Amino acid sequence: MDKFIDNKWLLRITALSLAVLMFFSVRPNGTNNVDSTTSGMRDAIIQDVPVEIRYDDSNFVVSGVPQTVDVKIHGPIGIVITTQTGRNFKVIANIKDKPSGEHVIKYKAVGFSDKLDVEVDPKTVKVMVEERITKDVRVEPEINENQLADHKFVKSMTTEPQTVTVSGAKSAIESISYVKATVSAEKGADKTFEKSAGVKIFDRDLNILNVDVEPKTVTVKVELGEYNREVPVIVKPKGTPAKGYAVDSVTSKTKKVVIYGSRAEIDQIHQITVDADVSGLKKSKTVNGTIHKPKGVTSTSIDSIDIKVNITKDNENNSDDVANSEDPTEKEDEETTASDEKTLQNINVRLAGLDVAAFNHAFVTPATGQIDVVAKGEGAAKLTKGDVSVSVDASKVAEGTEELPVQVDGPGNIEFRPSMTNVQVHFTKKAS
Numbered sequence: 001m002d003k004f005i006d007n008k009w010l011l012r013i014t015a016l017s018l019a020v021l022m023f024f025s026v027r028p029n030g031t032n033n034v035d036s037t038t039s040g041m042r043d044a045i046i047q048d049v050p051v052e053i054r055y056d057d058s059n060f061v062v063s064g065v066p067q068t069v070d071v072k073i074h075g076p077i078g079i080v081i082t083t084q085t086g087r088n089f090k091v092i093a094n095i096k097d098k099p100s101g102e103h104v105i106k107y108k109a110v111g112f113s114d115k116l117d118v119e120v121d122p123k124t125v126k127v128m129v130e131e132r133i134t135k136d137v138r139v140e141p142e143i144n145e146n147q148l149a150d151h152k153f154v155k156s157m158t159t160e161p162q163t164v165t166v167s168g169a170k171s172a173i174e175s176i177s178y179v180k181a182t183v184s185a186e187k188g189a190d191k192t193f194e195k196s197a198g199v200k201i202f203d204r205d206l207n208i209l210n211v212d213v214e215p216k217t218v219t220v221k222v223e224l225g226e227y228n229r230e231v232p233v234i235v236k237p238k239g240t241p242a243k244g245y246a247v248d249s250v251t252s253k254t255k256k257v258v259i260y261g262s263r264a265e266i267d268q269i270h271q272i273t274v275d276a277d278v279s280g281l282k283k284s285k286t287v288n289g290t291i292h293k294p295k296g297v298t299s300t301s302i303d304s305i306d307i308k309v310n311i312t313k314d315n316e317n318n319s320d321d322v323a324n325s326e327d328p329t330e331k332e333d334e335e336t337t338a339s340d341e342k343t344l345q346n347i348n349v350r351l352a353g354l355d356v357a358a359f360n361h362a363f364v365t366p367a368t369g370q371i372d373v374v375a376k377g378e379g380a381a382k383l384t385k386g387d388v389s390v391s392v393d394a395s396k397v398a399e400g401t402e403e404l405p406v407q408v409d410g411p412g413n414i415e416f417r418p419s420m421t422n423v424q425v426h427f428t429k430k431a432s
Helices: 002-006 008-026 077-086 170-174 315-325 328-338
Strands: 034-036 041-054 060-063 068-076 090-094 101-106 108-110 117-121 124-138 140-143 152-160 163-169 178-183 193-202 212-214 217-226 228-238 245-251 256-261 272-277 285-290 297-300 304-313 341-352 359-365 370-376 389-393 400-405 407-409 415-418 422-429
Touching: 041 077, 060 163, 068 077, 108 117, 124 170, 140 152, 140 217, 163 170, 178 217, 228 245, 228 304, 228 359, 228 400, 228 422, 272 285, 272 304, 389 400
Parallel strands: 041 090, 140 178, 228 272, 341 389
Antiparallel strands: 034 041, 041 068, 060 124, 068 117, 090 108, 101 124, 124 163, 152 217, 163 212, 178 193, 193 217, 228 256, 245 304, 256 297, 285 304, 341 370, 359 422, 370 415, 389 407, 400 422
């Protein structure tokens, strides 16, 4: 055994093997961002080093500076490793004393050993310095009404406080178009409620602006009411006047009424019809018409309306009555007189000037869109419906129910008297 230990060559080989083993055990593995040299120096890249911006934030706003940068270091292996693990360093972008405008700033790395070569990547940054301004703006509350119960609608919304203070770059403040506080409600909400909502600032394209807001949240009060719509009132005669009399027209000063109820059903109602009872009337008078609630309507703004009924004598029936009561010897003279008068029945009312591409229409009174015309004068007995034209001017109508005066045209030597002086027509706009 002693001979084995005393062998010089064996000892030399053993020492060499240990040296090689130690060299490879302490030599660092190569990576993408770390290199070593035979002189004990190392290169490394430290990623995501925070950038500290130094500027007068009470008077200016700075944009364009990234939150982090990379830093390349080179130096002794031990110091490089200590720096990587310790991370007691940062990068500064010093923009103090810079006026408004665009500037190129050189980064400064601090907290690194003076035995290291340090380089920030990138070395510089282009920044924009803008004047900071402050402004008070009014908050506009909003809510998705689909979250509410079907029979409810938003009667009013208010915020507390009503205004907030925004602060930021002059260009951002000047581009403010909307200041919103969007509040959410529980599905099917049917009572007035209050809730907190965050304030968001938008430009005209609804992009969120990077500005400071104080306070960041407001309290929104949402007052709910019964869902309602205003619809036109249509009056119609009901019953039959006394024998020998006819209804000339039925009109009301009340043109619209508010109806309340379920949103889905109320939105399908376009008008309310009220009947005017003309049974047995011999003269014009004002009657009371009760508003009957259609399906889905829980209540109306008024329960009844006054309707003016105009009654005229029915000449044709009067002539028959007189003829029946007179002496037969006078019949020939009466027929001669009657021959100068004729009633033309069921003549279509033409809507002159109506833009048929823009409007649909439906006759309300008369529902058939036809009226009778009494012609009186020489030659009247020979007239046919084709000799007479009945029309109303529909060139300037709007959506809704219109009451239009009747115009009768025919031979100039004959007097024409329509059974109705006005007709009611409901117009609706066609979908574009």
